Amino acid sequence: MNFSGLIQDFGPLTITGLAQGAIIALFALGYTLVYGVLRLINFAHSEVFLIGSYACLVVWGFFGLDQNSATPNVMSVIGLLLLGLVVAIVFSGLTALGVELVAYRPLRKRNAPPLAFLITAIGASLFISETVGVMTQRNIKGVPPLIQPRDVFVIGNMHVTNLQILIIVLALVSMFLLDRFINRSRLGRGIRAVAQNPDSAALMGVNKSRVISLVFLLGGLMAGIAAVMYDLKIGVTRFDAGFLLGIEAFTAAVLGGIGNLRGALLGGLLLGLLQNYAASLFGTEWLHAASFVLLVLILLVRPTGLLGESLGRARA
Amino acid sequence: MTTEATSSPAPKTPAPGSMSAQEKKNAREDRGGVRGWYGRQPKIVRIVLGVVFAALAFLLPYVGEIPLLGPQIVTQGIDWPSALFNMSYYVLLALGLNVVVGFAGLLDLGYVGFFAVGAYTVALLSSPDSVLRTEWGWLAAVPIGLAVAMLSGLVLGYPTLRLRGDYLAIVTLGFAEIIRIVATSTETLRGDRGFSDIPHPPGEFSDGKPIFGVADAIPYYWLGLAVIILVIFAVRNLDNSRVGRSWLAIREDQEAAEIMGVRTIKYKLWAFAIGAFIGGLGGVMFAGQQGFMNSQTFILQFSILVLAGVVMGGSGNIAGAILGGALISYIPDRLRGIEDPIWHTDLFGFRFAIFGAVIIAIMIFRPQGLIPSRRRAMELKDREKEVAPIE
């Protein structure tokens, strides 16, 4: 154990951990939204993220950009970023809707037992990631350096870069908007109603089917944003990138209290930080083990996560 | 109306869980289809049929000899007896997971952890690479391996007793990942370097050649099959005993069960321990056949696949678990070395993608699994009555 290293590097580890945590939190929202409404682990959500992470690369590829291109000028970077975000969001959203349509809706119609949903989700996840794997020959795909990390400010040995600020701010803004949407809008009220009590909501005239599609779509949008951020931060994507980060995102969602939007944010950031601290303290190979140990410990004390499940309750 | 169970005119459907022996018998005989016919036969016929079925299973390695049909069944890209052996430990795992998920209703996503514990214990005790330097024979290491696996089931079960449903799922998943990471990252468990020269099961032919060698997988398959048959008997008896009824009560409504005097903690721990025991059994078999193992074997996808197998086959039903476990191993293996009819490329690259599609298709057309549990089918019928259709 390397305490002096952890103390010395505490600042830098915090900022990089927050950036990673913000991505995980955005990704976790999809799990939390679907769980909040359907009480169902959407295993295929990892592939929603995967499709987003490839979609923006393909579009940037149309502009002749790859990992070796020079960084374009500021205006085109902003344009490309926005375009990449839109495309990733659209494709992730469509994937989420597609999964809902193919793998979940037929089962809902048949009143299938909850486990059946879990298994079709696994099937869908396998199908999408393996198809991408075959199509990309299981190779990595590099990301154009749209943003060259540059220090914005420095505190001690903590260098805060433009990319980290972008990731954290974008995540917080998307979270805030989503929170407002769920809590203030008419459609958001429908989601909360179905989350609280599907049958009463149906009696009150809420179209459950539409609410469910909307929830999948929202989760997809957030995953799309997370995917673009991930691409820019890590610099590479691969057919199993979704699965890998998906486990972390799901852990984060449960950690904060699955079904709870703010829980996902808290869980994501906490997980990002903890992974970094643990990697510094025990060695990078223990990074994932640390997150699971934390999860088990927290669930032992608070069996429904830090903030509890409450998408349907008064405060989301 | 989705299962064959409900297609027969069952005049008096007993409430699940409250069946007396007579009612159970009636329920068995009221059913249509093959299973209904089987249920109506006298005991002796059922025993004979069971024996015939087991004998056929033992002859499976030679199925390739049957003209026309045989070559369609055997795997192309992987040695058929080896594929059968792989199926046998998947079936074992499915049987064990069925106890945890199907009987007791505890969603376990990290079942491969117990498989790993069993296999690693054997490796530690028997491989010359181990720090223990005991170099026991395989058979001597097996009881210890099973005991440690069972213990690990209790260790996992105890702290998670408070957790329900999906929380349990992620915690068990976490446990399996922790086991994998510990196996990868600690010196004692040798990580990717693994353990070599793990002894095979003992036994020699009269000419001095070992029965369990490296070149022929048929003896391993037969051993696996024998173990499976024993496990089937044990699990069946458990399910029909007080323990099984308690599991059912816990699965259906934990609070109600507790109020009625079912000691939920005790029976949940039973489920975990028995599940872990059977998982460990799969692990020790695997280690004995393989001779070499390292941390790469125990990946998360493995547990997820086994769970998919159990649910696909029919959660809560022994026959279903066997079929599901066999299929998750068989389908990907069978797709090796096959050409697709249109572009004439080898399908093996696509085999997991195809497998994913097959899983979705099976679950959509048979949400209860291929061979649904009788009790589960009734529950579904109950639910269809009480819940207003949504769409």
Added chain:
Amino acid sequence: MRQVLVRAIGGLAVIGLIAGAAACNSDSGSDDTASGNCGYKLAYFGALTGSSANLGVNIEQGFELAINQYNTKKGSDCITVAKFDSQGEPGVAPGVARNLVADKKILAVVGPPFSGESEAAVPIFEAAGIPSVSPSATRVSLTANGWKTFHRAVANDDAQGPAAGNYIKNVMKAQKVFVANDQSAYGAGLSEVVEKTLGSAVIGKDKTEADGKQTDFSALVQKVVSSQATVLFYGGYYQNAGLIRKALTSAGWKGTMVGGDGMKDVGLAKAAGNGPATGTIVTCPCSPPEKAGGTFVADYKAKWNVDAGTYSDVAFDAANMLLQGIDAGNTTTEKLNTYLSTAEYKGIANTYKFTDKGELDPNYIKVWTFKFDPTGNQIADQEVPTA
């Protein structure tokens, strides 16, 4: 009723899918042409799918290229390529290996690529007497198993590690070196030897998870930066190495990354971007292909439309060595195995001669360093002593 019908159709569809696929099994041609030492098969055994597939594909393509060229030269489909996908997993390997040995036309195997699957599969080849030549399994202990048919066309970790260490110490003259590995049998073994060679120059150590299991290396990067090391030695494969290199550059680290042959792949530059990858040093127990004067690099690109990757050249050599043996009339597995134990073959990456344990003859082990240039190619740097 409609439901029943739908169900029945669905069930049929599933069965049809499997049976339909089954109906068109790729047939493994049964014509025997024994004339001119033809009609035999050489097999590739290793990962073609799964998370370690890319290294396997590199090797398979090098192997297949050699056989294609041989067949073109012969003007017939003399030697057939047989591919066996082990997914690189020791758990899968034995079943596939038993399938391989069931095909009596297979005279030899190129593979297995990884040390783990070698442990699981080679005993089966050994029992069947089929010789194997691995282009990339470098675990030292593999040759201590007493196998008669196992050969490796590559120096083991004990040879490459000291070379890398010496290069860092004597050529780069680095005082502060950070050593990390991916915990694979290959990476861990290599970095241990490097650590030993470097001694007190090692100022920090860390481990990561394997390729494809981890993508965020922030903590490792921070450790390297804080340690003020000028060199990072990473024992592992190119994907992780590329990601780490990119993250290091992003964090403003100016030092050099050094690694073994597992990182000698254009994939490193693909993951890191050519800019950050430039200057990265990899050691390889092989000679630069351009020294051999052949057209391998161009041929490979022409055939597969990708650049030759790690071990493609060694696999190409291993296949050619076996083809030369078959051409000389060694058309049984026993004869071919005997041939391998005596033959000396000059290939594009090296000259090959095996010891009785199947190791590459120490006199032929050459370790070169290669440097990533700004286009992502690995340019031969210099030959380094192994002791």
